[in-house]
Amino acid sequence: MIHVKNLSRRYGDFAAVDKVTFAINSGEIVGLLGHNGAGKTTIMKMITGFLEPSEGSIEINNLSINQHAKEIQQYIGYLPENLPVYPELNVLDYLFYCAQVRNIPADKQQDAVAGAVRKTELAEKAMHPISTLSRGFKQRVGVAQALIHNPKILILDEPTNGLDPHQTQQMRNLVRSLATHATVIISTHIMQEVDALCDRVLILDNGQLAIDQTLASLRRSDTLALSSSISGDKLNAILGEKYGALTAQQITADEYRIPLPETLDDRLFASWLAEQLIQSGEKIYAINPLLRDLETVFRGIHQQKRHQGDKTHAA
């Protein structure tokens, strides 16, 4: 559905986005992650046709954004980071204005506005001036304008930015329900957001794409935690018999960590090991793959970069 190839955007000599390539399929919820200044907003603005790439291509439904920006914008709803809403208008007037800007025919505008108000649960605030709304409700108005034309793609730039925990939860529920009908790209630097919402993550690091993976594979365990009556020597003998070099690290008298090679399925390995321990008459107090959290993955990218930088320096 969305194909981005070698996309770059430079400001003078500075590359805000640097040769980024990815594809997004219909129906996915994709998290665009990165630290402040990593290039998330710049990519979103290029996909929505608000900013021209310096290099590279963006195709949406096989149409190039260079030649078909207007047509493509009909498929896309965009919640920018700082929404230029009109504070003096009330919610309904503003949404009718958005419907006109979106060229929704006059006889369809009422339904379009009513649909957007319903989906974002704005009815109770419909007649309130936007300037009097809380930040959470203002964000909902932003989402309502983004979906007023029923877009197939929703691009949401930090939709929970500045919201309190309750409003954040409401916004996440809203995004989840919108995603049943649309492909969603959501930018954030909050890892829990991604955990709560996304199928896949694209992690940007200084304008470059560092990771493009499903959340499941990203969080795949690389360590098995075991608590058992078995001694370290006996455990390593069992492991060595089947897996050669695989050795457990002893943490306390009955706690172990076993590193899992990429090729091993963590759950199959855990069940195999449990069987071995039971057959050997050992007790198992706990056995579970330790899931990697996104914070760790994120930190890992920076450590890896620093390490590569040090090596280049030393060479």
Ligand SMILES: Nc1ncnc2c1ncn2[C@@H]1O[C@H](COP(=O)(O)OP(=O)(O)OP(=O)(O)O)[C@@H](O)[C@H]1O
């Ligand atoms: N108009 C501009 N002129 C010069 N530099 C710019 C301009 N717009 C963005 N940048 C720079 O490009 C880089 C990427 O900015 P961008 O807003 O895309 O990052 P971001 O990942 O969305 O950050 P944040 O999480 O803070 O919103 C930043 O270093 C920013 O300062």
